[in-house]
Amino acid sequence: MKFSIYRFNPDVDKKPYMQDYDVVLEDSDQMLLDALMRIKDLDDSLSLRKSCREGVCGSDSMNINGKNGLACITKLSDLEEPVVLRPMPGLPVIRDLVVDMTQFFENYNSVKPYLVNNDAPPTTERLQSPADRAKLDGLYECILCGACTTSCPSFWWNPDKFVGPAGLMQAYRFMVDSRDQALDERLDNLEEPDRLYRCHNIMNCVEVCPKKLNPNAAIANIKDLKFEQAREHKNKAKKHIEIKAV
Amino acid sequence: MWIELLTKRYPGMRAWLSQRLTGLAMALYSVLAVGRFFYLAPSDYQAWVEFFQPLWWRVLTMLFWLALTLHAWLGIRDVFKDYVPNATLRSVLLKGLVILLWLYLAWAAYLLFA
Incomplete structure (x- = not known):
């Protein structure tokens, strides 16, 4: 099977180049990551990240024939030859298919991706109703592959x-x-014009998500919550005025 | 609530919502304009003058132009932010855009009301 892979080693290369490989695969090689391991047997200078090899860790995300995906759950039979592999776009390349994800995780950390709850911790876990728990479906499954x-x-x-x-x-x-108590702060945290509202709904995110999640719907829901927040503020202001009048 | 979202408390939402509200206003005007065009079917210069004769229509057209100006400012500002990384050049382009949009607005007002 033929491959064309982006190569760049900043220690020796002045600029990136595409390297062609023609590898003989075994019957057991079903996924793109299997083929990449065959290529690494031939050329161990090729760098890529990998870990769980079953679509859970998100390490081996890369650009596959022009579309981002995970090598470990991309079937070789679905790919057109030559398979063109590049690092994920928009992030600095460390080497070959390995990108520097610092910016990605800085952005992730900026939304405080943890529960904020100032109540004293209960003796057991903080409980949720099944209905409240169901609200997290389609969201918590993200593996942060980028x-x-x-x-x-x-x-x-x-x-x-x-x-x-x-x-x-x-x-x-x-x-x-339902266990979080920082909704207002979270919404205010995204109010700066470029943090949330640069999304123009082109749906690339939905198209490529290897876990079939829908970030675009989540972004639209945040905007709905903004409306709710404004309504709440108005009601609070009204109450405040009424109390003052009394 | 809508007004609340257009205040300085919500700078991100203000721009986002303004762009959609102005888009909606322009879409409504366009439907009216097309309907009016087919109804009156102006075919010569005099007919076009009469097309724009009623004051209510000129006011609506001016409101359309105001919406277009704001919509264009928000949209093109984003394009410049994305594609012009040089801060000085971006600043020059944004200032040029403001001048151009004000000129178009003044020109529209002149044509409609002078």
């Missing part, structure tokens, strides 16, 4: 400002968590 965020032009042009689909989906995941 395929969505690095497919997003708004992130390419403003990586330090626009949080990106993965980070925004996690922001929403904690906004709808």
Whole structure:
């Protein structure tokens, strides 16, 4: 099977180049990651990240024939030859298919992806009703592979400002968590014009997500919560005025 | 609530919502304009003058132009933010855009009301 792979070693290469490989695969080689391991047997200078090899860790995300995805769950039989592999776009390349994800995780951390609850911790866990727990479905499954965020032009042009689909989906995941107490702060945290509103709904994130999640819907839901927040503020202001009048 | 979202408390939402509200206003005007065009079917210069004769229509057209100006400002500002990384050049382009949009607005007002 034929491959064309992006190569760049900053220690020796002045600029990146594409290297062709023609590898003989075994019957057991079903996924793209299997083929990449065969290539690594031939040329151990090729660098890539991998870990769980079953679509859970999100390490081996890369650009496969022009579309971001995970090598370990991409079937070889679905790929056109030559298979063109590049690092995920929009992030600095460390070497070959390995990108520097610092910016991605900074954006993720900026939405405080953890529960904020100032009540004293209970003796057991903080409980949720099944209905409240169901609100997290389609959100908590994100493995932070970065395929969505690095497919997003708004992130390419403003990586330090626009949080990106993965980070925004996690922001929403904690906004709808019944155990969280920081909804207002979370919404205010995204009010800066470029953090949330640079999303123009082009849906690249939905198209590429290897877990079939929908960050675009989460972003739309955050905007709905903004409306709710404004309504609440108005009601609070009204009450405040009424109390003052009394 | 809508007004609340257009205040300085919500700078992100203000721009986002303004762009959609102005888009909606332009879409409504366009439907009216097309309907009016087919109803009156202006075919010469005099007919076009009469097309724009009623004051209510000129006011609506001016409101359309105001919406277009704001919509264009928000949209093109984003395009410049994305594709012009050089801060000085971006600043020059944004200032040029403001001048151009004000000129178009003044020109529209002149044509409609002068």
